Amino acid sequence: MTDPIIRFDKVAKRFGDISVLDGLDFTVSRGEKVTIIGPSGSGKSTILRILMTLEDISDGTVWVDGEPLWHEKAGDGTLKPASEAHLHKMRGKLGMVFQSFNLFPHMTVLRNITEAPVQVLGLSKPEAKDRAMGLLDMVGLSDHAEKYPHQMSGGQQQRVAIARALAMRPDILLFDEPTSALDPELVGEVQEVIRKLAYEHDLTMLLVTHEMRFAREISDRVCFIDKGSVHEEGAPEDLFTAPQQPRTQEFLRAVLDG
Amino acid sequence: MDEMTWLDYLPVLGQGAWVTVQLTVWSTLFGALLAFAAGLGKLARNAAVRGLSVAYIEIFRGTSLLVQLFWLYFALPLVGQAIGINLRLPPVTAGILALSLNIGAYGAEVVRGAVQAVTRQQYEAARALNFTPRQTLFRIALPQAIPEMMPPFDNLAIQNLKDTALVSLISLADLAMRAEQLRNYTQDSTTIYTLVLLMYFGMALVLTAFMRGLSSMVGRWRPAQR
Ligand SMILES: Nc1ncnc2c1ncn2[C@@H]1O[C@H](COP(=O)(O)OP(=O)(O)OP(=O)(O)O)[C@@H](O)[C@H]1O
Ligand SMILES: [Mg+2]
Numbered sequence: 301m302t303d304p305i306i307r308f309d310k311v312a313k314r315f316g317d318i319s320v321l322d323g324l325d326f327t328v329s330r331g332e333k334v335t336i337i338g339p340s341g342s343g344k345s346t347i348l349r350i351l352m353t354l355e356d357i358s359d360g361t362v363w364v365d366g367e368p369l370w371h372e373k374a375g376d377g378t379l380k381p382a383s384e385a386h387l388h389k390m391r392g393k394l395g396m397v398f399q400s401f402n403l404f405p406h407m408t409v410l411r412n413i414t415e416a417p418v419q420v421l422g423l424s425k426p427e428a429k430d431r432a433m434g435l436l437d438m439v440g441l442s443d444h445a446e447k448y449p450h451q452m453s454g455g456q457q458q459r460v461a462i463a464r465a466l467a468m469r470p471d472i473l474l475f476d477e478p479t480s481a482l483d484p485e486l487v488g489e490v491q492e493v494i495r496k497l498a499y500e501h502d503l504t505m506l507l508v509t510h511e512m513r514f515a516r517e518i519s520d521r522v523c524f525i526d527k528g529s530v531h532e533e534g535a536p537e538d539l540f541t542a543p544q545q546p547r548t549q550e551f552l553r554a555v556l557d558g
Numbered sequence: 559m560d561e562m563t564w565l566d567y568l569p570v571l572g573q574g575a576w577v578t579v580q581l582t583v584w585s586t587l588f589g590a591l592l593a594f595a596a597g598l599g600k601l602a603r604n605a606a607v608r609g610l611s612v613a614y615i616e617i618f619r620g621t622s623l624l625v626q627l628f629w630l631y632f633a634l635p636l637v638g639q640a641i642g643i644n645l646r647l648p649p650v651t652a653g654i655l656a657l658s659l660n661i662g663a664y665g666a667e668v669v670r671g672a673v674q675a676v677t678r679q680q681y682e683a684a685r686a687l688n689f690t691p692r693q694t695l696f697r698i699a700l701p702q703a704i705p706e707m708m709p710p711f712d713n714l715a716i717q718n719l720k721d722t723a724l725v726s727l728i729s730l731a732d733l734a735m736r737a738e739q740l741r742n743y744t745q746d747s748t749t750i751y752t753l754v755l756l757m758y759f760g761m762a763l764v765l766t767a768f769m770r771g772l773s774s775m776v777g778r779w780r781p782a783q784r
Contacts, residue, residue: 353685400679402680402682404680419697420690
């Protein structure tokens, strides 16, 4: 577990009076596939959203790829709050797949995937299109490039959303319950794509899911989060078969029986 | 002189209608520009821009068009005189300016509302893809917001068409003014007002048809209309 690409160092997050994360310590190694599980409201989405810079932190430091995410180094070596320019630079290392897909409804599938590479990365349109078509092929949707999101099923939209995130070539890809909004018969096709990514790529993956079987299949490590801190973590075969903590046992019993 | 028939009224009313059309088109266009400027200005990060937009919107929504028109036409030149600049506006300019400023203030609220109605999820997806705030506004938010603005914009444009009748009060020879002149001359109120009613209604129909066309153009990507 050398070379951490993500490190939460005593991170606190409060929304007004509610404390969601309280002194969270958490690391992910480069290329590692980590699944976060835990009860509703335990702070799983908040962890991903902090990494994607959708939510700031109240205390502590988050490190991504050796640099502080929400801070920058001042002249005297101390940390000061990050500027928008710093956040912009850091965001380029990360991508996110949302529970509700969040495709842009006014753009075709192809445009959804090429827009950011062209506008943000400065790729030429042909370059971006090549990249997009390659990714659409990978997610099995080459024939759907000219469709609009509303013309596709939820499973197809989520596969486009994965392609859209990958088109930015992130080092870290965050998945927040990517199959929770899908009809049961569409869950498989999205999991298939994520599985392929997990096995074939050196991408660092951080996945929040309630699908324990899937988590067990694809992750190097599973973290059980409760009340905003890592309660127990380990290799999936250990954590799922022989959890040590009573709360983990209780949680797993509830979700596996449910 | 011979008795005039309704056919004889048409050329005179037609001249007035043409003035009304021009007033409507120009003030709707300028009004739309002002609506975008002030509506987006009200959402700006810069406090001065925000304050200026709010002041403009509130002043022009909170006072009547008639007062705005009289102020621009009669009061502004006096202000100009006091500070030594010629601010005397030709009636057409004063009319278009007052109508634009008025409709722009109402339109600004439409623009602001439609932009704010774009879901938080869309803004988050844009941020996750590292779009700048400006790119997010122009490439993600506005293309989704503009189709939502079209039905209220249609209403405002019709409202504006009807409001042009007020400019006859600063001696502009629009449709309402021409009708009044003819009526004074012939006393044939029924025929004249019926013709005028039909002409305004015809113009409103054309305007709405145009707005419908524009609406389906900017909303091409949307699922079949609800
Ligand atoms: N913007 C916000 N304002 C106030 N409270 C918030 C906000 N976002 C999240 N919370 C609260 O923070 C807590 C943790 O939220 P979070 O979404 O991280 O939970 P989660 O573990 O992802 O839960 P779930 O499994 O239901 O998605 C919850 O109690 C939630 O109500
Ligand atoms: Mg969540």
